[in-house]
Amino acid sequence: MPSPTSAQTALDLLVLTVLSRRAPLHGYGISTAIEELSEEALRIEEGSLYPALHRMEEAGWITAEWTVTENKRRARIYRLTRAGKKQLADEIQHWTDFSAAVVRVLRYA
Amino acid sequence: MSWFSRLKNTIHPAALERELADEMKDHLERRVASLREPGLSADEAARQAALRFGNPMLRREECRDIRSWAVLDSVLQDARYGCRMMFRNSAFAVTAVLSLTLAIGRIQQFFRLWMRPCCTPCRCHNRKGCLHSRRPTSNNPEPSRSESENPSAIRFTCGSALRREAWRAWRSSVFPLRREARISGATAPLEHVITQLVSGEAFQILGVRPALDIYSRRRKIARRVVTLLRL
Numbered sequence: 001m002p003s004p005t006s007a008q009t010a011l012d013l014l015v016l017t018v019l020s021r022r023a024p025l026h027g028y029g030i031s032t033a034i035e036e037l038s039e040e041a042l043r044i045e046e047g048s049l050y051p052a053l054h055r056m057e058e059a060g061w062i063t064a065e066w067t068v069t070e071n072k073r074r075a076r077i078y079r080l081t082r083a084g085k086k087q088l089a090d091e092i093q094h095w096t097d098f099s100a101a102v103v104r105v106l107r108y109a
Numbered sequence: 110m111s112w113f114s115r116l117k118n119t120i121h122p123a124a125l126e127r128e129l130a131d132e133m134k135d136h137l138e139r140r141v142a143s144l145r146e147p148g149l150s151a152d153e154a155a156r157q158a159a160l161r162f163g164n165p166m167l168r169r170e171e172c173r174d175i176r177s178w179a180v181l182d183s184v185l186q187d188a189r190y191g192c193r194m195m196f197r198n199s200a201f202a203v204t205a206v207l208s209l210t211l212a213i214g215r216i217q218q219f220f221r222l223w224m225r226p227c228c229t230p231c232r233c234h235n236r237k238g239c240l241h242s243r244r245p246t247s248n249n250p251e252p253s254r255s256e257s258e259n260p261s262a263i264r265f266t267c268g269s270a271l272r273r274e275a276w277r278a279w280r281s282s283v284f285p286l287r288r289e290a291r292i293s294g295a296t297a298p299l300e301h302v303i304t305q306l307v308s309g310e311a312f313q314i315l316g317v318r319p320a321l322d323i324y325s326r327r328r329k330i331a332r333r334v335v336t337l338l339r340l
Contacts (some may be wrong), residue, residue, distance in 0.1 A: 029138040046136065047163030051171040058175055076132045
């Protein structure tokens, strides 16, 4: 079980957030969205995104299906499930608590 | 993901491999197309896209491990390798199969003949009754007559000493125990007998008939409770 603040958990949080705010996306769209939203401060190793997506799919947080995009390309798109929304809420809470704790230490140390 | 789809991915990994390859290929193509927009050459765009993506084979293996059962996959790979080796060398295959067959048959025989009395519950009317055959030795070719008046009858004893008897029976299967016992009664003379623990099929295997029409008769012979079975 990864730590609530590990890189794996952070990646899960980013992916779930992007899928909850934007339309169903494929893997390339998810990585591009993360880069754009973070103003290129966050750049994930694109290959490591796919094991994370498959792991979240196995956990039931997201579902995937093959479709044909507007560019007539076959792509596997991902959507957030109800369990994924609940997981997202939990992870946001954990991350908020963690960042608040870090801020307190920085302010009062 | 259900266990069924993981099992399917393990047994038929081709579809999963194709999906993973297509998905990652699609990602790389999109990245190459986005890198070429500022004016990069095709080769340079492909190189940068590959650098950003990382090792695709490693990622596919990670995804495969997530979506299938790695342990079962490993077992199936070993089984396929074993079958290929056996088909290549038929002499080795025949030797291996024969050896296993003989070993399994021997173990099964041992279990049927000697171990079953220890493992199956006693079905005697008297729960303390059981199976411990005594048959005459060459020193005493005629056992004393049983109630059935069958000179070749085998009497059985059983009881709470079954486990102890099982160890003795196992030992006696290789080195039959010769002992003296008063078969006819407490005051009867000592007779030389061979004792062995056997299963129900012992009658057919040893070629003797069991005692008949004797039911739950308890006797004490040589400090052991004897129950004669009606069969």
